[in-house]
Amino acid sequence: MSTDGQETSRWFDDDAGPVVRPYAMTRGRTTSPGQHRLDLIAVVVAEERSADPEADHTLSPEHVDIVGLCRDAPQSVAELAAELDLPVGVIRVLVGDLVDEELVHVSRPVPPAELPDESILRDVIDGLRAL
Secondary structure (H helix, E strand, O other), X not given: OOOOOOOOOOOOOHHHOOOOOHHHHOOOOOOOOOXXXXXXXXXXXXXXXXXXXXXXXXOOHHHHXXXXXXXXXXXXXXXXXXXXXXXXXXXXXXXXXXXXXXXXXXXXXXXHHHOOOHHHHHHHHHHHHHO
8 A cells, every 4th residue: 555545556467468357258157058068188179160260250259269279170178278378167168158159069088987998808809819
């Protein structure tokens, strides 16, 4: 506080630029309408029809950035969060929006419980060699 009673401290410095809170990017939402399950390693791939997301004026700049990154190469949710410097929760909501709009689709890795057991694969290989 200054001597005249007015507070002079700042919440951020001038070099930081404009600050947008994560809840503003998601319009206060913490989940997407479709409740898509998006793990950190889920891979987001741009759909063919998403050739020009900039033309869609209903998309936020963050939505457009996500589609652009996924158009260049499939990206995991974690990679998108790191590349765009956004919290994972925000990325999940935004990707969920894009899935609902059919601009991207999500490919989930096979859960370890659904992978075949190594001993079964060895038995199959041994059986084939025995033929």
